[in-house]
Amino acid sequence: MAIESIDFALCNGCGICVRNCPMDVIRMNRETRKAEIRYQADCMLCGQCLECPEKAIYLKPGWPKPYLLGWG
C-alpha cells in the first residue's frame, strides 16, 4: 500500500527521502534519528524516496484510502 515500509536497520538517517517527498509523507524521528512514514495516506507513489542510498524503502501499488476513477 503506497509507501509500505522503511527498514529500520538499513536506514542511515540521511534524510534524502524526507527531503525528496513532495507530499511530506516521511519525517525524521528526532529520537531514533531515522526516517519514518508519518502520513502514508498522502503517498502518491512518485517513487522519489527510492533514491535511498541504503535501499531501505519499499513501495507497493495502491494506496490506503478509497479512490474513484472516471469510470470502472
Add this chain to the structure above:
Amino acid sequence: MIECDVLVIGGGMAGWFAAIKAREQGLNVLLADKGYVSKSGETIYAGDTAVFDPDAGNDLAAWLEQVDVIGEYMNNRHWNELVFRDSRERLADLRSYGVQFEEKDGRVVRLPHPHANIVLPDTHKFPPTVSEVVHWLPGFPEKVRKHLIKIGVKLKDRFMVTELLLQDGRVAGAIGFSIEGNRVEVIKAKAVVMSAGGGGFRPVGYPTHELTADGHAMAYRAGATITSKEFVSPHSTNPKDPAWPPMYLFFSAGHSAAQPGMYSAPHLFNAEGDEVAARGVAWHGWIDAEYEAHEGRAPLIADLGKRGVLPVSGPGGHGSMFGHATGGIVPVNDDCATEVPGLYAAGDSCGTCFIGANYSGFGFATAHAAATGARAGLGAAAEAKGLGADGGIDEKAVAAATARLLEPLERKGGFTPNWVTQVLQNTLAPYFVLYVKHGDRLQAALSTVEFLRDHIAPKLYARDDHELRLAHETKNMILNAEMKVRSSLARTESRGTHYREDFPGRNDEEWLAWMRLKQEDGRMVTFKQPIPAEWRPDAAKSYEERYPMRLPNEVPGSGAPNAAGEGR
C-alpha cells in the same frame, strides 16, 4: 521578515528561469517552493521540450498552423510565436546550466513530434504535425538546482506560500509557512513571479498531488483574471493497479521519457470486442474511450502487441495534467506582467493560451514554461530595479493574513482536509462531470462545490503542520473546482478537450472566444474575450476542414449563445 528584490514562487522550469534571469540582473532573488527544488512539480517528469529552429528547416507558418488546427483556434498566436522564437535560446541556456541532451556528433538530436516515432494504427486519425522536440538526459533538475545555488539564488525549500500581500494596490510580498514546523514567515519583495504550476484534484496514478492550483488561487484572490479553465487534461490509468505508475499509459501510445524510441500505439477494444476507432480528439482519442464507457461498453482493452494487453480505465479528476499552458493567470504584456501590479506569472500558472483547446504539440509545455519563466524573470527584475526604497507592508494586513493562515490549526474541530478532498474528488472524478459534460450535471456539481466553498471550507481544521498544508491545498482545490465548473457551464459548445453532450459541436459564431473569470464583489464572474479576427479560422473552409477531429454525435455548429457567457 525576509526581504528580497524578486520573489519567485514555485521552482519548476518556469521558476528556474525566472529566478536565474532575475538574478543575472544583479538582484537579490528568493525562490520558494513547497517541495524541494528539483524534486517537486511536473517539470521533473517531462522528457522532452520543443525547440523551433529555422536553421534546422523549421517553418514558423507550419508550426502555427499545427497549433491552430489541434488547438482549435483557442491558441494565442502571438504567444505561440514568442515561445517558438525563444525556444532555441532557452535550449542554449539549459545547456549552459549543465543540462545534458541526447546528442549525436556533438549536436542535440532533434526528433519529430512523437507521432513520427509512434506507429498509429489506421483506426487513429490525427491531423499532421510538424513540430520537433529534443530530449534531455535524466538528472537535469539536479543540474539546474546546482546552477541556481552557484549563481546565488536563495532557495527556500519546503515552504508553502499561501497568500500574496498587497500594499497600496500592488504586490509587496507573500506569506507562507514551512511544511515542517509550521513556522510562519513574511517575504517582502519588490516584484513577485508566480510559477507555482497548474493544479488538479490529486489524480489517481499521476504524481502531481502537490499541484493544487495554488498559484491560480492566490492570484485570483489578489484580483487577477484567470482564463480557459474549461479545458481538461485527459489521461487514462489502468484498473489493475490504478494508483501505480506507469503513468504514461495513454491508450494510444506507450510514450515514456524513460524509454524513448519507437512504439506501436495499441489498438483499443471495447467490452463487446469491437475495435474503438480513436478519432484523435485531444490527441489520444480520449473522448472515444469516455464515450464507450458512457454507452456501457467499458472496460476497454488496449492491445499492445508483443507487450501484451492492458485494461484501461477512465481518468479521474486530473483536470490539470497537460491542460497546462492553457488555463491560468492572464498576462497583459510580453513580460508576463498581470493585471495585479508587481505580479508576474509563468509556466503552468500563466494563462497565455499557448496550446489552445487541445495539447497541440509534444514538448510545448516545457518550452512554454521556459520562455514565460525567462520573460517574467526579466520583467520582474526591471520593475524591481525601477522602484525606489520600498514602503513596507502594513502590519495589520500581515496580522490578518497570519490569522487566516493559522486558522485551521486554531480550530478545535471541523472537517479534515482529506475527507473534504475526497468529497471533492467524488464530485468531480466521474467521467460525466468534467469529461462528458452536460449543463444539468455541471449545475449539480456546482451546487456541491458552492456548499463546500461556503459551509465546509471555513471549517477545515488541521491537527498538525502537515494537515495545515493539506487544509490550504484543499481550499485552493475547491476554488479551482468552481473555476472549472463555471467555465464549463458558460461555454455552451464543444471544442478541444471541452466536450458538452448537450452541445456536441463547435460553434464559431458564438465561441471563437476565451472564457475568462475574475472576482467581482467577492463573487466569481465569467466573461468572454473574443479571439482577434485575424486568428480565426477561414470561414470559407467547411466545418470538417476547420475541425478535422470528430466528436461523438457531432452536430456541426451546435451550441448556443449563452447569457452565462457574459453573466455571472
